[in-house]
Amino acid sequence: MSEANIIDGKAFAAGLRERVGKAVTRLKADHGLTPGLAVVLVGENPASEVYVRNKARQTAEAGMQSFEHKLSLETTQAELLALVDKLNKDPAVHGILVQLPLPDQIAEQAVIDALDPAKDVDGFHVINVGRLSTGTTGANAPMVPCTPLGCIMLLKDRLGNLSGLNAVVIGRSNIVGKPMAQLLIKESCTVTIAHSRTRDLPAVARGADILIAAVGRPQMIKADWIKPGAAVIDVGINRVAGEGGKSRIVGDVDTAGAKAVAGAITPVPGGVGPMTIACLLANTVTAACRQAGIEPPDL
Numbered sequence: 001m002s003e004a005n006i007i008d009g010k011a012f013a014a015g016l017r018e019r020v021g022k023a024v025t026r027l028k029a030d031h032g033l034t035p036g037l038a039v040v041l042v043g044e045n046p047a048s049e050v051y052v053r054n055k056a057r058q059t060a061e062a063g064m065q066s067f068e069h070k071l072s073l074e075t076t077q078a079e080l081l082a083l084v085d086k087l088n089k090d091p092a093v094h095g096i097l098v099q100l101p102l103p104d105q106i107a108e109q110a111v112i113d114a115l116d117p118a119k120d121v122d123g124f125h126v127i128n129v130g131r132l133s134t135g136t137t138g139a140n141a142p143m144v145p146c147t148p149l150g151c152i153m154l155l156k157d158r159l160g161n162l163s164g165l166n167a168v169v170i171g172r173s174n175i176v177g178k179p180m181a182q183l184l185i186k187e188s189c190t191v192t193i194a195h196s197r198t199r200d201l202p203a204v205a206r207g208a209d210i211l212i213a214a215v216g217r218p219q220m221i222k223a224d225w226i227k228p229g230a231a232v233i234d235v236g237i238n239r240v241a242g243e244g245g246k247s248r249i250v251g252d253v254d255t256a257g258a259k260a261v262a263g264a265i266t267p268v269p270g271g272v273g274p275m276t277i278a279c280l281l282a283n284t285v286t287a288a289c290r291q292a293g294i295e296p297p298d299l
């Protein structure tokens, strides 16, 4: 990516993974602490399998311990909860990630509720959601969901101080939209959350100095929805038909048009996507430090 206004998430994520690796080396040398991440996959969803494989590889590359648990599609909720309980109690495991979606016989909320909030590196447990919304800091600071954490890191790296800027988040999911809005409030932005029922969405979007697209609709956001000079963060990952019968991945933003108007924009792929796993590794280091009573490194 050579254009000046393209935000290179791939390069930023590589730098973050390197900082995580160095922090892990120091934790081992100074405290005899090796952070460990357990990833649980239920069933055989091809997309989830790719994510889980990448997570395990990058965890090991950062010098951390990776524990993979692949369970059959027929796994009962009781069996999964028993595994979560075991991982909660395992001192070698500092972070637990249960890959979503789960098969129909398992209630996702029951599994999230069962996680030890201190090991909830996805930041989905209600304790972490509450701590994020109340702005808790220090030893009880929340684990922050990885994708919005990655977005805020890219924004601060590009824009510096976000204070006073108008931010519009399109999407209100618990995984992306809502935590994203909380993080932007924490940075003193004026935040609007737009969603499927928002009236005149293009006009709302045009008010944004920071526009976050987390919708899941291929290239819905067009160039004329964007305020000239705005920073655009495209969280969308949409598979569409490509040339020669192959499929390709596009974001929620029509990047080709939008990059002529935006001051800065994340590409898809190579923008927010690589940040998510890098932030998962960073969260695992943070979780391990807090559990060991050590001040987490500034990553």
Ligand code: NAD
Pocket: 147, 170, 171, 172, 173, 174, 175, 176, 177, 194, 195, 196, 197, 198, 201, 214, 215, 216, 217, 235, 236, 237, 238, 272, 273, 276
């Ligand atoms: P979701 O389906 O849970 O939420 C989508 C949101 O978009 C909803 O709140 C809905 O109100 C809103 N929406 C839907 N249609 C709309 C419309 N026409 N106009 C305005 N708003 C509309 O999805 P999610 O989990 O938040 O994910 C959003 C996108 O981000 C998806 O493409 C997903 O694949 C992607 N994603 C990427 C990463 C990553 O690592 N880059 C991580 C998580 C999700």
